Amino acid sequence: MALRAIRLVFPSVATAVKTTNVVWKASIHMTAARKLEYGWWAYALGERTTPRLKQYSKIISVDGNLASGKGALAQKLADRLGMLYMAEPDTFYLDKMSGEKEPLLVDYNGMCSLEKFYVDPKAADGNSYRLQLWMYIMRLMQYSDALEHLLTTGQGVILERSPFSDMVFLDAMFEQGYIRKECVQHYNEIKNISICEFLPPHLVVYVDVPAEEVHKKLKQSGKHLQNVPLAYLKSIEDSYKKTFLPQISEKSELLVYDATQAQDFERVAEDIEYLKFDKGPWLEQDDVTYHHMRMLVEDKEKVASLTHIPKFLPEITIGAHDYDEKYYAFKSLPGKKYARGYNADIGDKSIWLK
Template sequence: MALRLIRLGIPSGSAVFKAGTLAQTSGVHTSAVRNLRYGWWAYVLGERTTPRFKQHSNIISVEGNLASGKGALAEKLADKLGMLYMPEADTFYLDKMTGEKVPLPEIYNGMASLEKFYTDPKAADGNSYRLQMWMYLMRMLQYSDALEHLITTGQGVILERSPYSDMVFVEAMYKQGYIRKQCLDHYNEIKGISICEFLPPHIVIYVDQAAEEVEQKLKQSDKSYLHNVPLAYLKAIEDSYKKKFLPQIGATSEVLVYDTVQAQDIERVAEDVEYLKCDKGPWLLEDDVTLHHLRMLVEDKHMVANLTIIPKFLPEITIGAHEYDENYYKFKSLPGKKYAQGYNADIGDKNIWLK
């Protein structure tokens, strides 16, 4: 059985956006799971997307090597342009989506460890590729959240990295011998049948910092497992960005490139973004009909997650049925996980019989 989500409670609809407060869905009655959601009837009755789009109704992806300053740029630029900022998805992004107060164990988050990857990238248990596939799924879910927010509110979104640029890490891992050729082929197949369901960012901003400088910054990090990241791995990421990703994404998205000094000049970056016409790519072909179908997809997080599942055996990401079953029932035994949200007396849910 291919490694997939053990949790079945991925929220549908706007449940994870942060713009000061969480975006809420309108309830039909007191039930915690019955919400007034967008659907076919909403479209028939006149709900349309394009009238909400304004000047900055865009998806902007800020890219760069590890510790290149892309996060600071993305956050400040979002504040400057009045857009929603979404920090880079981590291995516990699903916990944020489901509203966990504390992160759940790794067994429920891809069965992979980022710290282990940096300390033992060639671990025999396949952690490196398992981590990479989990991160691709997390970026897919986050990107679907970004698209959903844009379509439902008209407010643009700036996020750090996207599933489109995720391939730079896979190629770097393969070049360093961290993953097998079969893993690379599997990843390319998964990406080929999943990313095509989305629309690429309107704008990609790349923060260019030399791998040698990145290495020095990582050595000063408060996370000890980042102190010994190989320079060759960082250079492989940089090469993949410059030689493959940026030329490819340039066919569908506007691309801006800054060095680390230029990236600190938010006024200049914001001015450059405002001058862009964004007159290329598939977004130009979209109308209310196609955006309706895209909205239906990105609101269904189960469907988004299932885009990354194919019936193919790969030791790194395959678990047996008995192990899957055991982990599933362990998850259901956790406080508040036996029943749907709002129906668990063990964590204090009230008036369950009225729902």
């Protein structure tokens, strides 16, 4: 049985991300307040997206190799332009969005380890491809959160990478012999049936740092990243420049800076201000298409289900008995037996009134 991203009902990004915007809530009987989610009735009664979209109601992805400084640039740009900054997701992104006090076991988070990948990228247990596929799912979930935030509040979002650029790691893994050809085929099949449901970023900012310079930085980091080989970093750089950037420039705005230029975030912000954003599928959208987009991105289980197909692949497949064992172990955790708000073992009240 293939590993699945769906565990429980995902919270809406409106409740998971703290912003200055007011989130309206509604109460039913004596229950705790519930978020009044956007739906068909809201649209029928006049709720529209376009009136709240402003100059910087955009999705911006800041891309680059490891340790290229993209995170610092993304955060400074978000502060400068009044946008929401979303840091690059890790393997425990679902735990953060669902409000877990402590990260759950890796058994419930893709059964993969980033640290193990950097130490042993050719591990015989298939960790490398499980990690790659899981990170694509996490990026897709975060991207749906970013779109939901944009369409719900009108505030733009700046991300570190996106599911559109995730393939650079797949290319690098395959080129270095970390994963099999069958894994590449499976990944491409998953991506082809899922990424088509989402619009690309309005703008991609690429921080161009040579792989040799990145390698030197990682060697000095003193962390597990110091094990990353130069050849892998070079493969990531080549995939960015030969595949991703040419493709994304056809439907998104593209700005490229070297390491020195990227440190001058005021200049980057000024360049963004001068962009006309006059190409890409975002120009074709209206309130009807925004309505359908909002309906999709607020349904996190539907988003996650886009990434699952019934196909056997040893790297991501576990037996039925192992699956049952992990499923019931998860259900036995505090607050996991029933849906959120219906678990007396963690203090939920007035359950019978809900």
